[in-house]
Amino acid sequence: MLRRFPLLAILLLIPFVSGICENVTKVEYVTFSKTNPVDGSLWIAVPGNGLVRVGRNQKAFAYSSSKGDFPCDTICNIAFDNEGVLWITDSREDTYSYSSLNGFVRSAEVSAAVKSALAEEPCGVVPVTRSEPEFKPESKPESDGAKSSGLVVCLVIIVLLLAALCFALSALFKARKAPSATSSSQPSNGVVDSSVNKAVASPSQSLETVSSIESLDEPQPLSKAASMGNVSKTNVAKTEVDSSSIKFREDVLKYVSENFSNPEFSVEDIADHFGFSRVHLNRKLKAAGEDSPVALIKTARMQKASELLKDGGKQIAEISAECGFASATYFSSAFKEYFGISPKDFLAENHSL
DSSP: OTTTHHHHHHHHHHHHHHHHHHHHTOEEEESEEEEOTTTOOEEEEETTTEEEEEOTTSOEEEEOGGGTSOSOOOEEEEEEOTTOOEEEEETTOOEEEEETTTEEEEOSOOOHHHHHHHHSOOOOOEEEETTOTTOOOOSSOOOHHHHHHHHHHHHHHHHHHHHHHHHHHHHHHHHHHHHHHHHHOOOOSOOOOHHHHHHHHOGGGHHHHHHHHHHHHSOOOOOHHHHHHHHHHHHHHHHHHHHHHHHHHHHHHHHHHHHTTSTTOOHHHHHHHHTOOHHHHHHHHHHTTOOOHHHHHHHHHHHHHHHHHHHTOSOHHHHHHHTTOSOHHHHHHHHHHHHSSOHHHHHHHHTOO
């Protein structure tokens, strides 16, 4: 039965494989795409799947409700204000703004210029293939030759997987059969264990023999030294976990300090650098006793800005650019929100005669 299984499975799965491969090459359409006039990043709205951002470094990041970015994945329009802040509206008629520090935030008050830009018709429908890594528009679907080649590749992969599965099942079947054959081959010469013979020959000692056999089967309590050894192993394991959390926290802080001056630097860059999702990165930092990634980036930029303002050797616009802000206006509002004082007043207090 195992030898006939691969061929039978392949024959049954061939009709389904063609449908799967056709779905792989299916063209997916985006509603529209717009470019940020400040940092040059490309924002693409995917029907029912949220947003995709492609930065100047050609890295693509997806935003959706499943990641907790916004509650609705159907984006109706995109607009940018003079400071390069992204504004979106969804099918629920809610408006959100985006910044690298705070992510997506629902906004109740929207300027008239932004409302006018969001009320405009989007750029139309642009076809994009699902397999395109940089989400470049593609005007034509794949040819029949590309579909057939994809079908052949899928068939080869499935055949190899089925062959490996059959080999594993055969090995498992042989491994289970071997112990049963060994257990069935018992000596037939009538020789039995000597302890059993003694128990039968001497009825008065039978209870002692049985009790001694049962005592061997019962689990013995651990000694005090053994239990202390287990506790010490647990403490060593806990120390190793704590040290790894501290090392991870230090690595994240170092990476943030080296990159916060980049205006495009965001939480997605940190998660991508360490190989985690945004949610997993937050959990790791929380376990290490650290703030969220957004708070780390904001703190690093604000501390650097305060140091430069205390030195007094640079203008506010220069400090804004050096600390990773796209505009001096946004820097001033973020600085005042963080310290409770504007950069201009902060500079005057630290350099007053």
